Amino acid sequence: MFDKKYFESIGEELNSLKNRVRALIKNKHWQTDDWHKESLLRSAIRRLTAYIGVGASCRSPQIL
Numbered sequence: 001m002f003d004k005k006y007f008e009s010i011g012e013e014l015n016s017l018k019n020r021v022r023a024l025i026k027n028k029h030w031q032t033d034d035w036h037k038e039s040l041l042r043s044a045i046r047r048l049t050a051y052i053g054v055g056a057s058c059r060s061p062q063i064l
Contacts, residue, residue, distance in 0.1 A: 014044060
């Protein structure tokens with residue numbers, strides 16, 4: 001369904017967002033840096049799983 005380039009592009013996108021957060025916060029507050037990165041990752045996962053899950057009517061028991 002998805003090829004390797006698709007997942008590589010997602011990785012590149014996440015790395016780019018991570019670098020932007022680091023550039024904005026620099027060394028001023030590491031806890032905020034980590035919190036923002038976690039927030040970006042949660043957002044990306046939510047966005048990607050919603051996209052992948054479109055049209056699915058149920059999940060297999062292994063996923064639950």
